[in-house]
Amino acid sequence: MRKKMTTIAVALLFFFSGVMKADEGMWLLPLIQKLNIEKMQSMGLQLSAEEIYSINHSSLKDAVVIFGGGCTGELVSDKGLILTNHHCGYGSIQQLSSVEHNYLEDGFWAASLEDEIPAPGLSVTFLKRMEDVTDKIEDSLSDDMSEEERQEAIKKLSTQIADSVKGDSHYQVMVRDFYGGNQFYLIVYEVFNDVRFVGAPPSSIGKFGHDTDNWMWPRHTGDFSIFRVYADKDGKPADYSPSNVPLKPEHHLPISLKGYKKGDFAMTLGYPGNTQRYLTSWGIEERMNIFNFSLIKPRGIKQEIWQKAMSSSEKIRLQYASKYSRSSNYWKNSIGMNRGLKNLNVVEKKQKLEKQFQSWTNQSSQLKDKYGQVLPSLKEAYQNRAPYYLAQNFVRECMLRGTEILSFSLSARDLEKALQANDKEKVKAAAEELKNEAEAFYKDYHAPTDQKVMSALLKLYFEEIDPELYPSFYREIATDKEDGFKSFASKVFQKSVFADPKKLNAFLENPSLKKLAKDPAYSAGKSTFELYIKLLEQTRQSNMTIKQNHRLFIAGLQEMNPDKVYYDDANFTMRLSYGKVGDYEPRDAVLYKHFTTLKGVMEKEQPGNYEFSVPEKLKQLYQDKDFGRYANEDGKLYVNFTTDNDITGGNSGSPVINAEGHLFGLAFDGNWEAMSGDIAFETELQKCINVDIRYVLFIIDKFAGARNLIDEMTIIE
Structure with missing residues (x-):
């Protein structure tokens, strides 16, 4: 497979075939010399591929970082200054804020290095290099392996390769799969954990338009925040220390005040999270009708409750600002995605491609043996997992992520194990750990609001999911009564030690296994988690079938269309995209x-x-x-x-x-x-x-x- 893709890449037919526009694709940096550089230069780029991505010399990739766990940032000074979005820094800014020092509302600007505020838990990650290790992986795989055996072999080999490269270094090394598991790259990262908050405008600038304008154009948002990465005196990663110094990066980006005009070249480097552009029609229908639906319905209910509470109190608004922003972002995205997929008839277009693919596989017995069952197997697997996948997503959105007290109560699992073992030292350690988690949890928690959320979301789960897939604690709910869910939630919050920090701290001073087991929030949380694990197991075989045949579908598409170069789906590894500045016509006139x-x-x-x-x-x-x-x-x-x-x-x-x-x-x-x-x-x-x-x-x-x-x-x- 790798040799085939390399042959296609060298041909560079993409540039002349007109199959897709140059601005489509999230491209792997080690491949831009073969796949992209000529096209980009024809569009106006004045850099070489080596100036964008180099292993041996300073390049643009050295100025781009993973910011936290899900965003991108860039170095803009030789003193470790980082720019990212305001919404990327939002969680840290909220964590550092209080009613007295509300950096979300008022903004913040450090006048000196001494004024910069440490941001606990925040990290930035630099890409050092990527290396194709497909041959090393594929040499140990065979066609007669089951998909489960194949995945286990890949996992074992990936660990061996990563460990051999890492040695005793401080680098983070991993092997990631690409093109649905047809290609593999070794990736070496360097992670810095001393990151400090430097500046941000007030939300009236950094989040101007808030949820109303989110995903909309025209926009007028100053969506930026500023942080700084620190290192030890030798420039190496180190935990926070007053003696650490600003990092001197290998490269930082000069900033242009020249502006732009329509048609100007534009390039992005960053860490796109996840795309699924090679999904079949059944996968798209599942995304729309199960995954997106499971985000839209529960989050809409939860956010309405949160919004009312936030409007009633400045303290609650600050507590839930970051939570609401995270929740609503992909809630609105899911609504828009379903709308867009319907308007563009994407399912119908995929069905046409699948018909073409099936006709192609029937051209020879060799192709039929290799790819003939790919689409039928995918269709059957998606159908088989549908009821369990729906329940799995609703469990996550209604309980594990939706009702905060249930998810937090599960933090006591280590304490329960220690109590069961009657190990006093472990009990003491687990209780202390739970106290620390509780301090962070209760800072941004309002129990009366969560009680309303619990009542509403447990009722929603009851209405949408098959009774055979209810968690066991539903037997305690008077589901036949109009106020049954409201009464159950009231009982949980009245009796659970997890509903109140004073009650929890008092319990942790002398924890009891019997009391923990009877706690209504903890028992409901355990019941929920047990159901979730059961649902994961019920979808495991379908997941494996989908994974195997998705890989074969991508391989088959490349074989069916040898003159087309395929970019890989995003998977939160560094990618490059390029295009131009321009306007657009959203609808007639x-x-x-x-x-x-x-x-x-x-x-x-x-x-x-x-x-x-x-x-x-x-x-x-x-x-x-x-x-x-x-x-x-x-x-x-x-x-x-x-x-x-x-x-x-x-x-x-x-x-x-x-x-x-x-x-x-x-x-x-x-x-x-x-x-x-x-x-x-x-x-x-x-x-x-x-x-x-x-x-x-x-x-x-x-x-x-x-x-x-x-x-x-x-x-x-």
Whole structure:
């Protein structure tokens, strides 16, 4: 398989076939010399492939990091200064905030290194190199292996290869599969755990438009935040210490104030999370009708309850701000995805491809033996797992993630084991660990709100899921009574030690196995978790069948279309995408410009509505036209702009880089009309929404007066 893909890559037929546009694809960096560089240079890029990705020399990839666990960031100074999105830093900013020091509401700007605030639990990760190890893996695999045996062999081999490379170094080394398991790469990372909060605008700028504008264009959001990575005196990763120093990175991105015009080259580097563009029609129907439905229905109910509570109290709003943002982001994404997939008739298009694939496999007995049962097997596997997969997703959304007290109560499992073993030392250690977890949990928890959520979501599960798949604690609920779920939730919160920090701490002073076992939240949590494990087991065989035949489907597509180069689905490894600045037509007679300005912020202002509030200082700067050197050549201050780069979740915070290799924006969103993008790229409508770097610098400089941060950046006038 690897040799076949290499042959196709060398042919470079992609550039001449016209099969797909250049702006579609999230490309692996080690392959850009073979697959992409000529096309990118023809579009205006002035860099070589070596300047983008190099193992032996400083390159663009050295300035791009995994920020936290699910975003991208970039180095913008030789002192470890990192830019990312405001919504990427949101969780850390919320964690560091209090009612007295509300950095979400008021913003924050460190005037010196000493003022920067350590962000516990936050890390940044640098990619050091990637290496194709497909041959090493495939040499130990055979066609007569079952899929389970194949996966076990791959896991064992991957560990051996990674361990041999890591040795006694501090690097994080792993082997990841690509192209559905047809290709494998060794990846070496360096992780830094001392990251400090440097600055962020108030949410009225960094989250302007909030959920109403999320996934929409036009946008007017200053979606950025600033952090700094620290190392020991030798430049190596180290846990937080006052003696650590700002990291001197191998490369940082110069920042361009030159602006852009329609048609300009734009490149992103980042860590897109997950796409599924090779799904069959049955997989797409499952995504729409089961996975997305399981996000839309429960989260909509939960968020409505949260929203009412947040509106009643500043404290609750701060406690639930980050939770609500995380929940609503993919709730709205799922709604938009289903809408887009229907509007674009994606299922029908996939069915046509599948018909073509099946006809191709019937051309010879060899192809029939190899690929003939791929599609029938996929269809059957998706049908077999449907009821269990639906229940599995509803358990997660209604209970394990939906009802906070149930998920938190499961933190006591180690304590229960220690109590069962009657090991006093382990009991003491487990109790202490639970106390530490409780401190973080209760900081952002409001029990009366969670009680309402429990009642509503347990009822929803009852209404949507087959009775054979209820957790055992449902026997305690008077499901035949109108107030049965409300009464059950009330009982749980009245009697459980997990509903109140004082009760829990008192229990942990002298924990009892009998009391823990009888605790209504813990027993319900255990019942839920046991059901979840059972559901996972019931889908295991179908999952294996889907995994095996998905791999064969991708291999078959490549064999069926030898003149087409296929990019790999995103899997949160570093990828490059390229395209151009441009506008789009979302519907008949409507044209969206490729940029927005500060004037639009003022036009959207709604006094009294926190989603569209505008700080007084920003209004004064606008009225005075005090934009400094950050204004466009037409005298306006640009805020956001659109390109046709191919991105998805995980790309948030990715640098948007111009033809010269300079930073001119931060990617932060996609557009509503193309929410199908994780499944099907829409070449005419797909847009990447970005913050203009000049707006970022304007806010730092003119709005915040944090000139110290501007001074350490490399600015290209």
